[in-house]
Amino acid sequence: MLTALDLDYQGQGVCRYQDKVVFVKGMLKGETGLVRILKDKKSYFIGELLNLKTRSNQRVDVSNPDDLHYAPLLHLSVPAQLEWQQKITEETFRKIAKMDVSIDPILYDKRDLGYRNKITLHVVKTDRLKIGVFAPQSHRLYPVKQMVLAKNVIQKTLDKLNEIFQIIALQDDTLKHITIRSHQQKVMIIFSTTQKTWIEKDTILAHLNLPFITSIYQNILETDFENMGKDSIRLYGEEAIDIHFGGLKFPVKPGAFFQVNTPVALKMYEKVKTLITGRSVIDAYAGMASIGQFISSAVDQVYAIESNHDAVESALISIENNQINNVEVIENDVALAIEQYLSKVDTIVFDPPRSGLDDTTKALLLEKPVSEIIYVSCDLKTLVRDINTLKTIYRVTSVTPVKMFFHTVETETIVRLEMNK
Numbered sequence: 001m002l003t004a005l006d007l008d009y010q011g012q013g014v015c016r017y018q019d020k021v022v023f024v025k026g027m028l029k030g031e032t033g034l035v036r037i038l039k040d041k042k043s044y045f046i047g048e049l050l051n052l053k054t055r056s057n058q059r060v061d062v063s064n065p066d067d068l069h070y071a072p073l074l075h076l077s078v079p080a081q082l083e084w085q086q087k088i089t090e091e092t093f094r095k096i097a098k099m100d101v102s103i104d105p106i107l108y109d110k111r112d113l114g115y116r117n118k119i120t121l122h123v124v125k126t127d128r129l130k131i132g133v134f135a136p137q138s139h140r141l142y143p144v145k146q147m148v149l150a151k152n153v154i155q156k157t158l159d160k161l162n163e164i165f166q167i168i169a170l171q172d173d174t175l176k177h178i179t180i181r182s183h184q185q186k187v188m189i190i191f192s193t194t195q196k197t198w199i200e201k202d203t204i205l206a207h208l209n210l211p212f213i214t215s216i217y218q219n220i221l222e223t224d225f226e227n228m229g230k231d232s233i234r235l236y237g238e239e240a241i242d243i244h245f246g247g248l249k250f251p252v253k254p255g256a257f258f259q260v261n262t263p264v265a266l267k268m269y270e271k272v273k274t275l276i277t278g279r280s281v282i283d284a285y286a287g288m289a290s291i292g293q294f295i296s297s298a299v300d301q302v303y304a305i306e307s308n309h310d311a312v313e314s315a316l317i318s319i320e321n322n323q324i325n326n327v328e329v330i331e332n333d334v335a336l337a338i339e340q341y342l343s344k345v346d347t348i349v350f351d352p353p354r355s356g357l358d359d360t361t362k363a364l365l366l367e368k369p370v371s372e373i374i375y376v377s378c379d380l381k382t383l384v385r386d387i388n389t390l391k392t393i394y395r396v397t398s399v400t401p402v403k404m405f406f407h408t409v410e411t412e413t414i415v416r417l418e419m420n421k
């Protein structure tokens with residue numbers, strides 16, 4: 001019988017047994033339960049909860065335990081999820097960056113379910129086609145019939161796809177992933193396939209007769225590791241799905257990044273806008289230059305750097321449609337393009353993927369410092385790793401956690417750094 005002393009950054013209960021830590025999925029802080037040791041690693045055990053003896057008052061009942069495969073904190077109450085993120089943000093700064101920074105109150109939206117405007121599911125061919133999510137670090141597919149985090153139109157599309165896949169016999173395993181995006185009552189579906197020739201295409205299309213599907217694409221994968229390749233072929237409907245956001249309009253193409261939870265993203269952008277003190281800004285990892293466009297009315301000039309071609313095309317169209325004339329878009333890798341703009345700006349907004357900032361960019365920020373950096377991060381570990389490198393020249397002036405994805409362990413954080421005088 002073990003007791004969970006804490007909840008770690010992956011949402012696992014942290015127990016102790018024989019002087020080693022035991023990580024137990026599904027166990028909450030303060031709970032006692034019967035645990036079986038599954039793996040004995042060098043410095044820790046991995047355990048499996050067999051039977052819960054005492055239950056935390058932060059635990060909530062999960063009506064469909066399968067939902068925990070993609071929403072691993074569904075069993076933790078919403079207020080406790082906010083507290084947990086606030087606490088691991090503070091701990092990560094203190095333990096890894098050795099910084100005692102005060103953490104601002106977390107930004108969030110009241111809607112904790114039905115908030116995602118985009119989901120990607122994986123496809124596995126067995127006797128019938130199955131759509132679902134993979135278990136972490138594995139290729140075991142958990143079929144998903146219901147996605148409680150997604151918008152209602154996405155759920156309706158998923159119901160239809162599951163229905164179609166019950167009746168279509170599969171010829172091969174060309175189809176690998178399905179991405180569904182939505183805005184209000186419109187839906188775009190993107191089928192990612194390993195090659196252009198895809199036998200089931202016409203049959204699937206013929207069955208997808210829902211009035212709210214406005215656009216269907218086939219995307220061609222280049223490697224086994226990606227969910228979306230560079231090239232997409234339009235099979236049906238409109239070229240993009242128009243997303244209205246913060247008084248602006250963005251035509252979102254299949255491969256372009258766009259914020260998945262727009263009410264929270266809006267709060268995040270507003271925070272970024274209030275933090276910026278400079279007049280000239282680089283929006284690095286810009287996507288559709290959405291941050292750049294959002295802040296454009298408060299600054300003189302924005303240079304938006306983005307490497308994804310779909311995103312750059314959408315950015316250019318939206319800047320024109322939104323009648324913004326002080327945002328320049330640069331289609332390039334941040335590491336290659338940023339140096340040229342450094343001397344022109346006071347502020348850089350970084351919003352990188354999980355991998356964080358690359359070494360070249362960090363070296364440049366140390367060699368040619370800017371007055372201010374606003375770092376929007378979707379991974380606490382790489383954020384703090386980067387701050388550790390930058391802290392010789394920059395000091396952290398504010399840290400704001402953002403609850404972008406309720407019921408998951410993903411953490412979004414906004415940090416403002418200022419060059420030491």
Ligand SMILES: C[S@@+](CC[C@H](N)C(=O)[O-])C[C@H]1O[C@@H](n2cnc3c(N)ncnc32)[C@H](O)[C@@H]1O
Nearest residue numbers: 257259285286287306307308333334351352353
């Ligand atoms: C987390 S998204 C942020 C997008 C945008 N700031 C927003 O709020 O919608 C990261 C973006 O960085 C882009 N990206 C990834 N690696 C890049 C690189 N090395 N250089 C430039 N852009 C990159 C991705 O295509 C994606 O659009």
